[in-house]
Amino acid sequence: MPNLKSPLLVGGASERRDFLGQVDAMAATTVEACYQCGKCSGGCPLSFAMDYQPRQVMRLIQLGLAEEALASRTIWVCATCFTCTARCPRDIDIASVMDALRVLARRRRIQPGDGNVVVFHRSFLNSVRRYGRSHELGLLLGYKLGTLRLTEDLVLGARMLAKGKLSILPETAKGRAEIAAIFAEAARGEGADVGSAGPRAAGAGSPTAEAGKAGEAGERP
């Protein structure tokens, strides 16, 4: 069971409002408006695999319980299907709130509530950074090495290879300098953790780390 600590015990009132305000601004929505009807959670296809229901996450944000929200499994299990957003009678863009929480969790280097999902995203983006396009076989192998789930899905993978559904070699976009500039610009932002560039572009790794430190420092008032 989630342990909802009293909001009076977790930091000052302004800190709580800061978190709420930050999430609202990032998701361009108004989490305060949630009145706990539960429609988001009733319709969520993945609620069965979550630790906090979506409506509980809205409450955590209202209460300023940042740690609980950012370390939840919920934010990584959410598939961003937007069913909650489409149905919310208070017009809260709940799926975009989940995006904001995921971004904040990465920026603050919080131990993710579901590590495998994060390894997948990292592996995916490394492929995009390197080639401009995602190379499915490569990113699947990267994911497997990152999670050590080496034997899972070997049969499916073999069937897909046999059907020509997984290319051995990556396709590349020509404008990789532009793609690199996009990643660099993202890394320059507020403590963004957009993954490592890998050994082939080691130079790009350090600005990311520096931007991370600067961002963390910047968040403190």
Add this chain to the structure above:
Amino acid sequence: MTAETLRFAYYPGCSLHSTAREYDLSTRAVARAAGAELIEIPDWNCCGASSAHVTDPFLGFALPARTLAQGEEMGLDIVTPCAACYGRLMAAREEARRHPDLVRRFEAATGRKLTGRVRVLNVLEFLGEPRVAEAIAGKVHRPLTGMKVAPYYGCLLVRPPKVTHFDNPERPVTMDRLLATAGAEVVDFPFKTECCGASLGVSRVELVVELAARILEAAARAGAEAVAVACPLCQTNLDGRQTAAAAKRHARFGLPVYYITQLVGLALGLGPSELGLGRQLTDTMGLLRRKKLA
């Protein structure tokens, strides 16, 4: 007839060049048959899919924005068959209008211009464009008579409704109508817009097996003999996880998962190989033979 050729910028996205090559083949084949020219965006890149927007807002915006900008340079509406690419392009288009600061950062980083005004069409909108729809309706040489199909839309064609502005988020009908035009029997299917789990198909397999089981079970109960989709992730999850989903339910679904463009192409009289029909994992040809369509 002096009307000029109908031309569109075409954004296949990464899946259509790998796991969903049959979607690419069949989209191009149907476009050709309908007299529309699809011109591939010369240096398109990945839209960032499920991963960029959960990592950094600028990255989630700028990756699809680069493809939008190229479409704007071409001066043509963009057609993108992948529902996830469509969702990301539409979201970036919306953000470009709302957040000039994001546009400034994008333009400074890439040296490109972006207005966010280019039209982006998903595959159902493309097939519903007046002249394309008219051509298709006039060329149904091999109606899919007696084939019972569940139209599965998934999430990102219809949601979030304020971004996609397409059909209805709970009960869309565009694909139903297209299947009816192709002569198929559309079953009443309550799981049209339930989520398949998308990229969790890699990282949380057991969750996607459950979601796929729910959707396939609903289709089978509705009397469907096949499922029609308009998204490579939906296809991969419903097709690739079908064996595991059936085992979980102690059932045998045997439901081929066709791309809508493959079914429309068949109705137009195109051949199975042109439409990449041998490429799915769950057998797609048996049903066609039983229905005397191949």
